[in-house]
Amino acid sequence: MSLSTKQVRLTLLALAAAALVVGCTPGTQAPSPGDDPAVETPAPVDNEPEQEAEPDREPVAEEPEPAEPAEEGEGGVRLVTNPDAIDVLVNKQNALSADYVPPDLVEPNVRFIFDEWHERRLMRAEAAAALEEMFAAAEEDGIYLAGVSGYRSYEYQELLFTSYVSTDGLELAQRYSARPGQSEHQTGLAMDISGSTGECAADDCFAGTPEAEWLAANAHKFGFIIRYPEGKEHITGYMYEPWHVRYLGKDLAQAVYESGLTYEEYLEQNR
Numbered sequence: 131m132s133l134s135t136k137q138v139r140l141t142l143l144a145l146a147a148a149a150l151v152v153g154c155t156p157g158t159q160a161p162s163p164g165d166d167p168a169v170e171t172p173a174p175v176d177n178e179p180e181q182e183a184e185p186d187r188e189p190v191a192e193e194p195e196p197a198e199p200a201e202e203g204e205g206g207v208r209l210v211t212n213p214d215a216i217d218v219l220v221n222k223q224n225a226l227s228a229d230y231v232p233p234d235l236v237e238p239n240v241r242f243i244f245d246e247w248h249e250r251r252l253m254r255a256e257a258a259a260a261l262e263e264m265f266a267a268a269e270e271d272g273i274y275l276a277g278v279s280g281y282r283s284y285e286y287q288e289l290l291f292t293s294y295v296s297t298d299g300l301e302l303a304q305r306y307s308a309r310p311g312q313s314e315h316q317t318g319l320a321m322d323i324s325g326s327t328g329e330c331a332a333d334d335c336f337a338g339t340p341e342a343e344w345l346a347a348n349a350h351k352f353g354f355i356i357r358y359p360e361g362k363e364h365i366t367g368y369m370y371e372p373w374h375v376r377y378l379g380k381d382l383a384q385a386v387y388e389s390g391l392t393y394e395e396y397l398e399q400n401r
């Protein structure tokens with residue numbers, strides 16, 4: 131999509147987000163407008179450079195309580211039964227329930243590209259600590275990272291996805307944005323990262339930047355993987371997102387990194 135289209139999309143989104151966030155987003159304290167990333171000056175909310183990618187499918191918003199083995203939900207989407215597990219798999223085939231909220235969300239003490247309070251500053255405690263460690267290590271290498279978007283509630287993701295679909299159409303939107311319940315951001319274990327200026331935040335132009343290269347070479351040392359690698363859309367369901375890292379813990383992240391596989395492939399081969 132063109133930049134201008136994206137800007138329009140972001141602006142619309144920001145406006146919509148402002149309305150929604152005020153009312154019901156779990157975990158949100160102040161009615162922060164916003165929505166994602168970077169800019170937030172004009173519109174009450176800001177915009178969302180973020181193109182998250184992830185989930186796809188129909189909103190599996192029912193079933194609050196997971197049963198035992200994954201149950202088949204609508205359209206073959208399974209409901210995740212171990213949502214609190216650090217190694218949980220959430221994608222277009224495995225969704226979180228609409229009422230799932232991670233148990234230990236905290237705000238990592240790192241730089242963000244926006245100033246206001248918003249739920250997307252949050253991550254689960256273990257992932258937040260690892261993120262702080264990673265940002266500090268990057269600075270020692272002269273790389274200044276910034277958080278763009280971490281935790282997202284089901285409601286917030288629903289707002290984003292709906293907005294993207296209205297702007298780009300379903301076919302394109304589902305290649306970079308997850309349906310509610312299918313976003314890794316709802317786990318509290320994912321973070322979109324940009325350079326400290328916020329330039330190219332969650333946008334294709336982030337690829338090839340010093341920050342992207344640093345993340346690709348070092349994220350696994352801190353327990354993160356680049357979740358949506360280039361050329362793997364047919365497996366992950368999403369376009370290349372060099373800015374989206376997923377926390378798995380150091381041992382597992384290291385293993386996935388060394389395998390050269392996507393997380394889906396790794397799990398398939400190591401179950």
Ligand SMILES: [Zn+2]
Pocket residue numbers: 181182183315320321322373374375
């Ligand atoms: Zn993301």
